[in-house]
Amino acid sequence: MDIVDAHCHIISADPARYPQAPIGGKQSQWAATRPVTAEGMIARMDETGIDQAVLVQATTNYGYDNSYVLDTTRAHPHRFVAVGTVDPLRPDAAASLKAAAGDGGLAGVRLFTSGSTVPTQGEWFVAPETFPFWEQAAALDLPVCLQMRLGPATGQLVELLERFPHVKILLDHIGYPDIANSPAKAGQDVAALGVHPGLHLKLTHRNLERLDDAGQNATDFLTPVLDAFGAGRIAWGSNLPAAEQSLPELRTLAEEILTDLPETDQQEIFAGTARRLYPRLTQA
Template sequence: MDIVDAHCHIISEDQTRYPKAPIGGKQSEWAATRPVNAEGMVSRMDEAGIAQAVLVQATTNYGYDNSYVLDSSRQWPERFVAVGTVDPLRPDAADSLKAAAGDEGLAGVRLFTSGSTVPTQGEWFVAPETFPFWERAGELGLPVCLQMRLGAATGQLVELLERFPGVKVLLDHIGYPDIADSPARAGAEVARLGVHPGLHLKLTHRNLEKLRDAGSRADDFLGPVVEAFGAGRIAWGSNLPAAEQSLPELRALAEDVLSELPEQDRREIFAGTARRLYPGLVRA
């Protein structure tokens, strides 16, 4: 099967050329203890039978300095595209985004509003100061990965999607829905967002592990979510090396959990969606 990893991270050993500058000043535990460089990612992809990958900026290691994902995507254009991080609150954010997306530039951008090193969910991503950024992303057709947690900030996400319906937004880790507590309730929460055509879901180990543990109840989540969004708006990403498992194990986890879906749906989730979002992923 054609497989694209829509969410993985790389970190260089060369801290002189690529210095650490994590958002919030705190490096994530995985970045410090199990980094994988670009060469290592290529090797792991070959081992797992994965054709191409989206290099998502390791925000908790490099902050807004996108040099390493850009240099790596330029070195291996047949294997990678780069998704970088910008500060949408800056007055020059829209112009910076246009410049960064130039020839051999960023294929997408990521906003990191919550995570292991940012436990408090930020709601600044829909502040009026960010509107020029969102407008420019729509003009450029540049997908925006949004790392956030559903819940208190869901209203801001809906406001964003209604204000900028032309922007393709990818919800990293599907916004961390509480599948463990109730797959059905989590599925309904996510499915309600399917009415927004610009919203896409990024399915990773953070969701898949909970679905595996849910056993037969996994379809209480997957059923309504796939019906609401369609497989064509869902993309699989490994989250390596933030995920502790090997890449073959992460692929196997996804294939196991999604095994009951129709083959065409699985083809979309494992490659089709990512290829439409990132046209630079030209299939060899």
């Protein structure tokens, strides 16, 4: 099967060349305890039968300094594309985004509004100061990965999708829906967002582990979400090495959860969606 890992991270073994500058001033535990270099990621991909991957900026290690993912993708253009980070609240955010995407630069951008080192969900991503950033992302047809938690901030996400319908937004970890509490309720909540054509979902171990725990009830989540979005708006990502499992284990987990889907749907989730969002992968 053709597989693209739509979400993995790399950490350089050379901190002098690529110094730490984590958003919030705190390095994530996984970056400190189980980092994977670019060369290590290639080795793991080869072991797992994955030809290409999307390197998502390790925001909790490098912040807004995209040097390592950019240097890596330029050194290995047939294996990787880079999704970097910019500060959309800066007055020069639109210009910075355009410059970062030019000349074989970023293939996408990520906004980190909540996560392991940012426990409070930020709602600044729809502030008026960010509008030039979103307009530039639409003009460049540049996908924006949004790391956020559904819940109180879902209203801001809907406002964003309605204000900028032409921006392709990829919701990291599907916004952490509460599958453990109720797969059916979580599925309904996510499916309700499917009316927004620009919204795409990134399916990772953070969802797949909960679906595995749910057993037969996993379909209560998957069925409404697939009905609302279609497989063509869902992309699988390993989240290695933030995920503790090995890459082969993460691939197997995804394949087991999705095994009952039609082969065409599986192909979309494992590669097709990512290749459309990041055309440079198709060209590689």
